[in-house]
Amino acid sequence: MQDEIRDKSVALVIRTGKNGGRLTAELLKWAIRQYQRNTQGHPHGKQSVKSLVKQGAGVQSIEITDQNIKSFERCARKYGVDFALKKDPSQGKYIVFFKARDADALNAAFSEYAAQTLNRQGRKQSLRKQLSHFKEVVKGLVAGREKNREKGGIGR
DSSP states (O other): OHHHHHHHHHHHHHHHHHHHHHHHHHHHHHHHHHHHHHHTSOOOSBOOHHHHHHTOSOEEEEEEESTTHHHHHHHHHHTTOOEEEEEETTTTEEEEEEEGGGHHHHHHHHHHHHHHHHHHHTOOOOHHHHHHHHHHHHHHHOOOSSOOGGGTOSOO
């Protein structure tokens, strides 16, 4: 009796293993087809100037300073803007190239970027500055080492 149960369970495992393998292979093939179908279009987000121009849409540009370029990239990715950055070493500025049809999205990204940079300037003092300030305050509050006779110290 036990031998029959063991043989049937082994046969079930083998059949399930074959079907599971086929199912996994079919699922992987489907995932690869989906990936290839989605990557046939143009790239999105940050890219080279050459690939941006190849896409055929009109390209416009704006100059920005090199401070906080990463926060600008974050905002541009958030709004789905296709852009390319080119550094101008003579002036120390970046030139942002973008598609003409992305102008509205780029304006929204720039307004958010500007709001973020303005908020950074109005932030609280750094923790180190606060700590040094409080060190100075404590130095002024430290009492002398001599005991005060009126308060019940030494010398009664």
